[in-house]
Amino acid sequence: MAEAAIQTPVAEPDMLSLRVLARLLDYPSAELQAAAPELIEIINAERRLPASLRARLMDWCQRLLEADLLELQSEYVALFDKGRSTSLLLFEHVHGESRDRGQAMVDLMAEYRAAGFELDARELPDYLPMFLEYLSTRPEADIGRWLGEIRHILALLSARLEEREADHALVPLALLALIGAEGDVAAHRESVKEEAPDDTPEALDEVWEEEAVRFSAASDEDCALQSAEGRRLAERKKAVPSDPVKIMPGSGPTERGPAVR
Numbered sequence: 001m002a003e004a005a006i007q008t009p010v011a012e013p014d015m016l017s018l019r020v021l022a023r024l025l026d027y028p029s030a031e032l033q034a035a036a037p038e039l040i041e042i043i044n045a046e047r048r049l050p051a052s053l054r055a056r057l058m059d060w061c062q063r064l065l066e067a068d069l070l071e072l073q074s075e076y077v078a079l080f081d082k083g084r085s086t087s088l089l090l091f092e093h094v095h096g097e098s099r100d101r102g103q104a105m106v107d108l109m110a111e112y113r114a115a116g117f118e119l120d121a122r123e124l125p126d127y128l129p130m131f132l133e134y135l136s137t138r139p140e141a142d143i144g145r146w147l148g149e150i151r152h153i154l155a156l157l158s159a160r161l162e163e164r165e166a167d168h169a170l171v172p173l174a175l176l177a178l179i180g181a182e183g184d185v186a187a188h189r190e191s192v193k194e195e196a197p198d199d200t201p202e203a204l205d206e207v208w209e210e211e212a213v214r215f216s217a218a219s220d221e222d223c224a225l226q227s228a229e230g231r232r233l234a235e236r237k238k239a240v241p242s243d244p245v246k247i248m249p250g251s252g253p254t255e256r257g258p259a260v261r
Contacts (some may be wrong), residue, residue, distance in 0.1 A: 015136040015143070017046040021171045022132035024057075025088060028064070028072035036065035049177050057174065060167040081169065085160050085195065090126040093153045132175075147179045155181070160186035160195075 020039050023032060040058045043049070049057075080086055087093065091101045108125045112118075112134060123130050135143050138222070140179065147154070157200035161169035176182045 015140075016042050016142070018136035020072055021174055022129040022136070024060070024064075025129045025132075025168060025171050028069060028076055029142070030069060031064075033065050033067075033069065037059045049174055050182075053170070053174055053177055053182075058172050060170060063167070079161075079164065079166055086157065086164070086166075088128040089124055090128055090131065090153055091148060092126075092155065102234045144179055147175055148181075151176060151179065151181050155184035156188050156192070158185045162189065164193050171183045 013097045020042050021037070023039065039061045043054055043057045043061070047052065059164070080088055082091055091104045094101070094104070103126050108131075109119065112125060115134065115137070118136060119125060119130075125131075134213075135146055137145075154176050158172040158176070161172070173182055173185060176184055
């Protein structure tokens with residue numbers, strides 16, 4: 001991903017924490033590691049988050065800075081690109097692969113465009129880091145409304161990531177904390193323990209078989225969305241440390257870019 005996935009207005013200063021959370025959910029890069037000190041500063045200044053949660057997020061950023069990049073990338077692929085239970089595509093948790101998901105994405109793209117956002121083909125509109133980029137430029141009332149609408153997804157995602165002992169669970173937890181709903185996660189912690197794993201070779205084979213049967217898209221728009229998702233995964237898997245992902249949208253090619261602006 002050598003170019004920005006979305007062109008956005010500049011975030012308000014007090015909304016920069018949403019962009020930090022977005023970056024923490026994105027594919028690890030050398031640029032992300034270099035920006036870790038700045039991420040820590042912004043998280044520390046976000047007083048809407050409980051102090052204990054801020055401390056855990058800052059500790060994670062420090063671990064990102066010190067970790068081996070290839071190991072981070074390998075862990076990320078294992079966590080998010082195998083199975084659907086931890087998908088960062090919001091509507092996949094609600095609609096799966098049904099046609100309702102396509103319509104929901106069309107509606108979300110319309111909302112982006114009305115706010116002055118223009119997407120390229122690298123990401124689907126319901127990709128959570130991109131959605132957080134969008135929210136970072138919205139008024140606080142809009143942020144609260146949107147986070148309230150997806151709180152059940154965030155709680156389930158956080159519980160599933162906790163079950164895998166992934167630091168990434170802190171991001172949906174922090175989003176819930178911004179609306180005072182971090183307690184929602186507790187309702188899912190026991191149920192996720194009983195879920196059958198969907199990242200085993202057998203489970204992945206079943207998914208591929210289902211996809212082969214459903215592959216004929218019902219419209220050109222559906223084809224475009226499928227292609228966008230395919231390009232995203234292909235781009236992610238061929239990424240290497242010498243070709244880092246940009247931390248923030250709209251920045252030009254640099255060796256070290258700021259995490260937010």
